[in-house]
Amino acid sequence: xxxxxxxxxxxxxxxxxxxxxxxxxxxxxxxxxxxxxxxxxxxxxxxxxxxxxxxxxxxxxxxxxxxxxxxxxxxxxxxxxxxxxxxxxxxxxxxxxxxxxxxxxxxxxxxxxxxxxxxxxxxxxxxxxxxxxxxxxxxxxxx
Amino acid sequence: xxxxxxxxxxxxxxxxxxxxxxxxxxxxxxxxxxxxxxxxxxxxxxxxxxxxxxxxxxxxxxxxxxxxxxxxxxxxxxxxxxxxxxxxxxxxxxxxxxxxxxxxxxxxxxxxxxxxxxxxxxxxxxxxxxxxxxxxxxxxxxxxxxxxxxxxxxxxxxxxxxxxxxxx
Numbered sequence: 001x002x003x004x005x006x007x008x009x010x011x012x013x014x015x016x017x018x019x020x021x022x023x024x025x026x027x028x029x030x031x032x033x034x035x036x037x038x039x040x041x042x043x044x045x046x047x048x049x050x051x052x053x054x055x056x057x058x059x060x061x062x063x064x065x066x067x068x069x070x071x072x073x074x075x076x077x078x079x080x081x082x083x084x085x086x087x088x089x090x091x092x093x094x095x096x097x098x099x100x101x102x103x104x105x106x107x108x109x110x111x112x113x114x115x116x117x118x119x120x121x122x123x124x125x126x127x128x129x130x131x132x133x134x135x136x137x138x139x140x141x142x143x
Numbered sequence: 144x145x146x147x148x149x150x151x152x153x154x155x156x157x158x159x160x161x162x163x164x165x166x167x168x169x170x171x172x173x174x175x176x177x178x179x180x181x182x183x184x185x186x187x188x189x190x191x192x193x194x195x196x197x198x199x200x201x202x203x204x205x206x207x208x209x210x211x212x213x214x215x216x217x218x219x220x221x222x223x224x225x226x227x228x229x230x231x232x233x234x235x236x237x238x239x240x241x242x243x244x245x246x247x248x249x250x251x252x253x254x255x256x257x258x259x260x261x262x263x264x265x266x267x268x269x270x271x272x273x274x275x276x277x278x279x280x281x282x283x284x285x286x287x288x289x290x291x292x293x294x295x296x297x298x299x300x301x302x303x304x305x306x307x308x309x310x311x
Contacts, residue, residue: 102163113238
């Protein structure tokens with residue numbers, strides 16, 4: 001997954017958690033990068049029509065940005081599920097984060113053919129648990 | 144929310160081993176799909192489509208070879224083993240759910256197989272080259288094996304494309 005997609009995914013999740021524009025600092029924190037780096041990349045995303053930045057409020061994704069962020073999140077979910085369910089990796093969150101930059105969407109699609117994923121993916125992603133709620137066992141109404 | 148890394152590089156033996164293991168599973172998927180596609184060709188189609196039959200047979204054999212070479216590398220790294228036998232049966236069991244519907248679909252699927260594998264190895268090579276980490280395996284050897292496999296995938300893409308174009 002390229003860096004731009006990782007930013008889109010991070011902005012998307014912060015927006016969803018905060019129910020509004022994502023503050024640059026929050027995006028930077030979630031990616032463990034400096035606010036200056038986050039600002040620079042957000043500027044690039046704006047130039048590409050994927051995000052809109054409003055002073056003092058934060059950044060919001062455009063429809064195209066949301067669509068790409070959802071794809072990126074889906075790729076991440078596939079990776080987590082693949083590690084947890086197919087390879088039996090206990091630390092699947094940490095490993096998915098490490099591997100995420102190196103695994104392309106097309107590769108994840110192939111891995112997707114051997115895992116189970118809910119139809120509502122990636123809506124079932126629980127940002128606090130950093131995993132799909134089915135995988136983390138945090139879905140509402142789950143046992 | 145947990146922090147993530149935005150660096151496209153491989154920093155440890157463990158991470159390298161995991162990526163190679165993913166490569167093994169990817170090859171397993173590709174091998175199973177090519178083999179099943181070959182099996183699914185009706186007898187009469189096989190006579191008509193000798194080049195496609197040869198392509199699929201070759202692709203399955205090539206994936207098996209790639210898988211073995213990757214496994215050799217993984218064995219030399221300090222990594223926990225993964226249950227490859229259950230992966231194999233999982234791949235078999237899941238194939239039916241996602242198999243292509245028709246003949247052109249088989250070729251297209253094979254093209255995706257080769258392209259995906261190429262992309263995987265290309266990204267992996269970049270990520271290793273971008274890293275300063277020392278691995279317990281000699282870096283040049285890992286890169287040499289991965290580059291050879293990647294180039295074979297590139298040749299595979301060309302071959303499928305040639306057959307697809309000839310059918311048009």
